[in-house]
Amino acid sequence: MGLFDKIKKGLQKTGDAVTRSLDNVFAGFVSIDDELLEELEEALILADVGAVAAAKIVADVEKRAQRQNITTALELRYVLKDTLLETMLDNEPLDVSGKPAVILVIGVNGVGKTTSIGKLAARYVAEGKKVMLSAADTFRAAAADQLEIWATRAGADIVRHGEGADPAAVVFDSISAAKARGSDVIIIDTAGRLHNKANLMNELNKIDRVITRELPNASRETLLVLDATTGQNAVHQAEEFNKVAALTGIVLTKLDGTAKGGIVVAISAGLGVPVKLVGVGEGIDDLVDFDRSAFLEAILPPLEGGIS
Numbered sequence: 091m092g093l094f095d096k097i098k099k100g101l102q103k104t105g106d107a108v109t110r111s112l113d114n115v116f117a118g119f120v121s122i123d124d125e126l127l128e129e130l131e132e133a134l135i136l137a138d139v140g141a142v143a144a145a146k147i148v149a150d151v152e153k154r155a156q157r158q159n160i161t162t163a164l165e166l167r168y169v170l171k172d173t174l175l176e177t178m179l180d181n182e183p184l185d186v187s188g189k190p191a192v193i194l195v196i197g198v199n200g201v202g203k204t205t206s207i208g209k210l211a212a213r214y215v216a217e218g219k220k221v222m223l224s225a226a227d228t229f230r231a232a233a234a235d236q237l238e239i240w241a242t243r244a245g246a247d248i249v250r251h252g253e254g255a256d257p258a259a260v261v262f263d264s265i266s267a268a269k270a271r272g273s274d275v276i277i278i279d280t281a282g283r284l285h286n287k288a289n290l291m292n293e294l295n296k297i298d299r300v301i302t303r304e305l306p307n308a309s310r311e312t313l314l315v316l317d318a319t320t321g322q323n324a325v326h327q328a329e330e331f332n333k334v335a336a337l338t339g340i341v342l343t344k345l346d347g348t349a350k351g352g353i354v355v356a357i358s359a360g361l362g363v364p365v366k367l368v369g370v371g372e373g374i375d376d377l378v379d380f381d382r383s384a385f386l387e388a389i390l391p392p393l394e395g396g397i398s
């Protein structure tokens with residue numbers, strides 16, 4: 091299955107629900123008036139686009155529609171698609187150009203950090219890279235066990251310490267091991283943490299210092315994992331984490347489990363940090379590079395016999 095198909099399949103629930111609700115608005119089209127624009131805004135908010143982004147999108151749509159002299163629902167649908175495309179940040183793949191490249195994965199409990207790391211490891215191994223996983227979630231022994239299962243499945247190496255060990259020490263050892271083995275990519279799993287816990291944030295800073303000291307020239311990614319099914323709460327987490335960590339990208343998981351894919355727009359538009367990866371299932375190859383166009387094709391598919 092190609093990436094485009096994969097993202098579409100993962101977005102099926104979203105596609106069905108959001109498409110239906112938007113197409114309901116278009117079906118009631120008589121002219122572009124306040125009522126129609128309000129309905130459009132409401133449909134976007136219901137899809138989890140967020141109130142601020144929805145208002146801005148609708149204002150843009152109205153301006154464009156006036157400028158382009160739009161008179162039909164089909165044309166308006168086209169304008170909406172264009173506006174959404176421009177509202178979202180450009181596609182941006184992960185930077186793993188350095189050797190070793192370092193990917194630090196953070197986020198609150200249960201959002202899908204470890205699973206996404208396992209999937210990512212499998213992808214890089216399939217590309218012929220040597221991958222080192224770092225079990226810096228030392229909060230529970232089970233966390234390192236879970237990562238180890240993924241390492242085995244993916245064909246990656248792993249460094250782990252005992253429960254309660256210093257996460258920064260695990261990172262230090264992973265880097266040493268990666269250097270010794272000539273690893274291409276180091277992926278660091280961390281404990282689920284709340285952004286408002288100062289001690290946990292200090293721990294992240296400590297990890298950061300170890301990486302900077304041991305691998306000053308490494309290409310770095312700091313990925314925040316967000317669970318799409320938590321809706322506006324995910325937006326809130328993103329805002330809070332963005333204040334304390336230098337995020338380079340978002341991994342938006344469980345898109346297959348939500349009918350409210352507008353969350354992608356909210357996060358992509360509101361944060362200034364690109365969504366780089368999306369999780370579309372629990373399987374090892376259910377993590378795909380985010381693609382704005384594929385996303386829009388899923389929620390506003392071309393109409394039969396019409397323009398898209």
Ligand SMILES: Nc1nc2c(ncn2[C@@H]2O[C@H](COP(=O)(O)OP(=O)(O)OP(=O)(O)O)[C@@H](O)[C@H]2O)c(=O)[nH]1
Nearest residue numbers: 199200201202203204205282343344369370371372
């Ligand atoms: N449907 C679906 N489930 C997912 C996806 N990503 C992760 N999950 C599931 O979400 C659950 C939590 O995943 P973990 O990877 O353990 O989450 P975590 O962030 O590492 O959790 P903690 O380490 O406890 O903070 C698991 O049951 C995963 O299978 C996804 O894209 N789609």
Ligand SMILES: [Mg+2]
Nearest residue numbers: 203204227233
């Ligand atoms: Mg985990």
